[in-house]
Amino acid sequence: MTTALSVRDLRKTYGTGFEALKGISFDVQEGDFMALLGPNGAGKSTTIGIISSLVNKTSGSVSVFGHDVEREYTAAKMHLGIVPQEFNFNQFEKVGDILRTQAGYFGIDRKTANARAEKYLKLLNLWDKRDERSRMLSGGMKRRLMIARALVHEPKLLILDEPTAGVDIELRRSMWEFLKQINQQGTTIILTTHYLEEAEQLCRSIAIIDHGRIIEQNSMKKFLAKLDRETFVLDLGVDLQAAPEIPGVALKMVDSHTLELEISKQESLNQAFAALSERNIPVVSMRNKANRLEELFVALVEKKN
Amino acid sequence: MNLQQQYNALETIVVKEIRRFMRIWIQTLLPPAITVALYFVIFGTLIGSRIGEMGGFSYMEYIVPGLIMMSVITNAYSNVVSSFFSTKFQRSVEEMLVSPLPNYIVIWGFVLGGIARGLAVGFIVTLLALFFTHLQVHNLLVTVTIVLLTATLFSLGGFINAMYAGSFDDISIVPTFVLTPLTYLGGVFYSISLLPPFWEGVSRLNPIVYMVNGFRYGILGVSDISLGVAYGMIILFVVIMYAWAHWLLKKGIGIRS
Numbered sequence: 001m002t003t004a005l006s007v008r009d010l011r012k013t014y015g016t017g018f019e020a021l022k023g024i025s026f027d028v029q030e031g032d033f034m035a036l037l038g039p040n041g042a043g044k045s046t047t048i049g050i051i052s053s054l055v056n057k058t059s060g061s062v063s064v065f066g067h068d069v070e071r072e073y074t075a076a077k078m079h080l081g082i083v084p085q086e087f088n089f090n091q092f093e094k095v096g097d098i099l100r101t102q103a104g105y106f107g108i109d110r111k112t113a114n115a116r117a118e119k120y121l122k123l124l125n126l127w128d129k130r131d132e133r134s135r136m137l138s139g140g141m142k143r144r145l146m147i148a149r150a151l152v153h154e155p156k157l158l159i160l161d162e163p164t165a166g167v168d169i170e171l172r173r174s175m176w177e178f179l180k181q182i183n184q185q186g187t188t189i190i191l192t193t194h195y196l197e198e199a200e201q202l203c204r205s206i207a208i209i210d211h212g213r214i215i216e217q218n219s220m221k222k223f224l225a226k227l228d229r230e231t232f233v234l235d236l237g238v239d240l241q242a243a244p245e246i247p248g249v250a251l252k253m254v255d256s257h258t259l260e261l262e263i264s265k266q267e268s269l270n271q272a273f274a275a276l277s278e279r280n281i282p283v284v285s286m287r288n289k290a291n292r293l294e295e296l297f298v299a300l301v302e303k304k305n
Numbered sequence: 306m307n308l309q310q311q312y313n314a315l316e317t318i319v320v321k322e323i324r325r326f327m328r329i330w331i332q333t334l335l336p337p338a339i340t341v342a343l344y345f346v347i348f349g350t351l352i353g354s355r356i357g358e359m360g361g362f363s364y365m366e367y368i369v370p371g372l373i374m375m376s377v378i379t380n381a382y383s384n385v386v387s388s389f390f391s392t393k394f395q396r397s398v399e400e401m402l403v404s405p406l407p408n409y410i411v412i413w414g415f416v417l418g419g420i421a422r423g424l425a426v427g428f429i430v431t432l433l434a435l436f437f438t439h440l441q442v443h444n445l446l447v448t449v450t451i452v453l454l455t456a457t458l459f460s461l462g463g464f465i466n467a468m469y470a471g472s473f474d475d476i477s478i479v480p481t482f483v484l485t486p487l488t489y490l491g492g493v494f495y496s497i498s499l500l501p502p503f504w505e506g507v508s509r510l511n512p513i514v515y516m517v518n519g520f521r522y523g524i525l526g527v528s529d530i531s532l533g534v535a536y537g538m539i540i541l542f543v544v545i546m547y548a549w550a551h552w553l554l555k556k557g558i559g560i561r562s
Contacts, residue, residue: 014562049562052399052402052403053402053403053561054399054402054403054561054562055561055562056557056561056562073405074306074405074407075405077403077404077405078405080403082403084399086396087396088395088396088397088399088400089395089397089400090391090392090395090397091395097321097324100317101317101321101400102400102404103317104313104314104316104317104318105314105317105318105400105401105404105405105406106310106314106404106405107306107307107309107310107311107313107314107405108310108313109309109313110313110316149400153404
């Protein structure tokens, strides 16, 4: 299998003396959909900055599809598409022009650039905005514009730095569908996000970075299997004054008709339901309190700190 | 990138730059036309008639090449400095940094944009001059090459200024405190041969003297400086400024952390 991205012993110390990356190494295989997670200030954006040439590394190496991003920067960048965290397009330019200009920077001729701009603006539902100045777009449209711009040269590796930040749920889900679709068509994707539910839903592998070091790299499936306890939220059919006591099950009142139930993965939920039933406490509905990845992520980062 | 791809990339930047200054023509093309028209009226017609001849020409005829060159210099410079700093300020410079654009394509794209605006304003000013005086061209080749080299040099200057600039104040400091005094003291309004020998010598340290005189030779056939020296100095400055701009871009000074 081809390695889409290879990062080796990457270090970055800023002029202020702050050591943002302390020698990180990881690989991303072609076709993968990887989540790069970490708390704020962990080094995610610095890593992406170095991969995309926006930040000068202190030492180490990065290669994209086997091409070093410094020595063979033309070949490396041809394969790479970046969707940054902050809006970084000219606010006074028209939406269509932004895509055509970006295509031009990759050496694409005007006719092909026009066709690509039309293709990706249509795919991201921005075609009817093509003649509008980009500053007139809503936040969600601006995010989609950056995705369209990153795809206009049809890269094999797409890196998205918090692409759904501040985007409403409906739009977020449509972006998820779009990303799944292009991943299925062969584009390797690396995603950073603070919505861990998003990472859990979309990604097949995961790398967690904290204080400039990789503290976990695994497949999502294996990583999630590490979780040994789960918390459920139970909506009750009656009002309670206090949480009932059931041996082996931790119950906590959220409000008078909602309970939180924490249970080991080895234990059966039947026992808890039977005990509640005996006490004439009907359970109307049940859901996971938080997504599993979030629980693991918090536990891991807290443990390392 | 192969040659065709590089041409496509260069064309993209140049077209974008020309589109930018044409879109905001009220800020880019109109003000220099008004300013120079005022110079023609005040210095050429009102005061110039009392000054008499200079270098064998009426004062108005004598200052026209200098005023055209002054417009080319300030507009080539300000086009690149404001456009490139704007890409830094809005972070759209990242669009170029993540692409495979070679550094020389970025520099020449912006420089050609600066040259285009310098020439556009120079053309407008020349048309305006025809309302006030008769204009001859003594040597078309010298006129064209000097104006192109000068626009190139000051576009490079604007690029370097924008690379270092961290705020909008930084892009107005050089034009205000360096470019304007050098232009006014560069022989636009007078022949440096009128100065005492010491100040004439000092004036020869001013690069704009070589450009104004080279251009004046192209239009009128008179110059305070020999043509060979003028070309030599301008080309030397272009080479130095290009090397400086390329080094800044390679190091990513002001644009990469």
